[in-house]
Amino acid sequence: MRTILRVDMSSLRISKETAGEHFRFLGGRGLGARILSDEVDPRVHPLSGDNKLIIAPGLFSGSTIPCTSRLSVVSKSPLTGGIKESNVGGPVSQALGRLGFACIVIEGRSSNGPHVMRITGRGEIHFDPAEDIQGMGNHEAVEKLFSRHGKQISILSIGPAGELLLPTATVAATDQDGFPSRHAGRGGLGAVMGAKGLKAIVIEGEGNGEWECSDKELLKESIKDFSKMVMKINKMNKEYGTTSLVGFINRANGLPTENFSRGTFEGAGEISGEKITELIEKRGGKTGHGCYPGCIIKCSHVFNDKDGNHLTSKLEYETVGMLGSNLGIDDVDAIAEMDRLCSDIGIDTIEIGATMGVLMESGQIPFGGAEEVIHLLKEIPEGTLSGRLVGSGCASVGKAFGCTRVPVVKGQALPSYDPRALKGMGVTLATSPMGADHTAGPVFPGMGKLDARKPEGQVAFSRSVQINCAVLDNFGLCLYTSPSPKTMEFISNSVKALYGEEMNRDRLADMGKQIIGMEHEFNERAGLGPEADDLPFFFRQEPLPGIASFFDVPTEELRSVRKSFGEN
Numbered sequence: 001m002r003t004i005l006r007v008d009m010s011s012l013r014i015s016k017e018t019a020g021e022h023f024r025f026l027g028g029r030g031l032g033a034r035i036l037s038d039e040v041d042p043r044v045h046p047l048s049g050d051n052k053l054i055i056a057p058g059l060f061s062g063s064t065i066p067c068t069s070r071l072s073v074v075s076k077s078p079l080t081g082g083i084k085e086s087n088v089g090g091p092v093s094q095a096l097g098r099l100g101f102a103c104i105v106i107e108g109r110s111s112n113g114p115h116v117m118r119i120t121g122r123g124e125i126h127f128d129p130a131e132d133i134q135g136m137g138n139h140e141a142v143e144k145l146f147s148r149h150g151k152q153i154s155i156l157s158i159g160p161a162g163e164l165l166l167p168t169a170t171v172a173a174t175d176q177d178g179f180p181s182r183h184a185g186r187g188g189l190g191a192v193m194g195a196k197g198l199k200a201i202v203i204e205g206e207g208n209g210e211w212e213c214s215d216k217e218l219l220k221e222s223i224k225d226f227s228k229m230v231m232k233i234n235k236m237n238k239e240y241g242t243t244s245l246v247g248f249i250n251r252a253n254g255l256p257t258e259n260f261s262r263g264t265f266e267g268a269g270e271i272s273g274e275k276i277t278e279l280i281e282k283r284g285g286k287t288g289h290g291c292y293p294g295c296i297i298k299c300s301h302v303f304n305d306k307d308g309n310h311l312t313s314k315l316e317y318e319t320v321g322m323l324g325s326n327l328g329i330d331d332v333d334a335i336a337e338m339d340r341l342c343s344d345i346g347i348d349t350i351e352i353g354a355t356m357g358v359l360m361e362s363g364q365i366p367f368g369g370a371e372e373v374i375h376l377l378k379e380i381p382e383g384t385l386s387g388r389l390v391g392s393g394c395a396s397v398g399k400a401f402g403c404t405r406v407p408v409v410k411g412q413a414l415p416s417y418d419p420r421a422l423k424g425m426g427v428t429l430a431t432s433p434m435g436a437d438h439t440a441g442p443v444f445p446g447m448g449k450l451d452a453r454k455p456e457g458q459v460a461f462s463r464s465v466q467i468n469c470a471v472l473d474n475f476g477l478c479l480y481t482s483p484s485p486k487t488m489e490f491i492s493n494s495v496k497a498l499y500g501e502e503m504n505r506d507r508l509a510d511m512g513k514q515i516i517g518m519e520h521e522f523n524e525r526a527g528l529g530p531e532a533d534d535l536p537f538f539f540r541q542e543p544l545p546g547i548a549s550f551f552d553v554p555t556e557e558l559r560s561v562r563k564s565f566g567e568n
Contacts, residue, residue, distance in 0.1 A: 459560065
């Protein structure tokens, strides 16, 4: 049976309970949504002791099923004011799954300084003082923890942004090389962890790794077919990382450039996956690298600086787009340095890229000004007024400087997709309970046999993809396994093989609807009603240069998405 670990930071008391029938088949995002909805008043302040931080491995995490090392971090967001599930890869989810933990529920708020919570291989919990790593960046902090506890550990940590309680702060997770390169990046949940009084969580063991299985042969055959499909559809990701999307999205006129003022970037070739891979190979970095042992997608890349020293792992498409084309910057080394700084500070690269774009739009710093961006990033851990303002996110900076083009939904910045050219993605960004979050239901050109520039059919297709993504997040599957019918069939077979219970695609769809329905219901009680399900008006008002396209999906259709989840 799976165990729910409860941690009261006010008293440092620990309790354990069995995840009973109420949580049957809920893991990751689904389990987080259920607990938050049941136990937290949506009106509480996100940084108060009344909020909870839920750290939940996917239901399949810790099993032999590939691509199931995704961890859901769930709380009320200090950025959006609603529910937030922020997803992260790396070995942590596998370690927690093998230890038999359904989730960790962190409650209360410590009054006596930051702590490191340590989970041993036998599931014992210890609290260590964190004064010696207080204020440190993620990289230095995890090195200290590795030197103290050995390399065979997994770590969740926050950087200075989380300690400063900034609403764009991330929760960093170590990858298989020990770098804090994976981030539960969106929604500011690092600030919630900081408010609780936690600097880091160290997982020392991985349990016995033994799972009961009802039908080993069915599981074996299902994994074999699934693995072939996943590796086939991720061939480009393995070779070029997710930055293989740069050229594709640029050709679709959807690459945000200079604060979403246009959708194509003349320097796209200089920040493309091909260019980045060329530099990686030249400098002795790594391509085709997994974020955890046993990953078969291997979209992670290790990028070295000009002297061959490790700089960042890795450069995601969304990071390159928001810190590159969106700022008019075509220097990969500058973007990689920004990514390293964000990783160390523990701050969301998407939110920061959008924030800097608004600052440039407002004339505070010039487009293309990489040095100015780096200077401002370095102010964040110092806690200066400028650093705190930038670390407060895109919406706050837009208000402070009176900018009219502020790309946010529910207080959260849009990632690297212009919704005037990618209207299905625009529907997801507008209607997800998570705010503007592409991982909630990515819709790319060519999917569903739809014309990405036409509004017809986009709402229905986005809704179906959002449902499937909620299912992926529940089971801990990587987004790059594809939120497709084939993946849903694989999940059905795996549930039957592991648990001996039928879970057809209709039942999985109902699960996805129920998860999203809980999230919308939480948001509604928090004050984020149907009127929040739309994009900033400038996307409807300003035509996208080159294709003269607006975001013209009717508002009534967008609001129908929330209504449809309320009916399930």
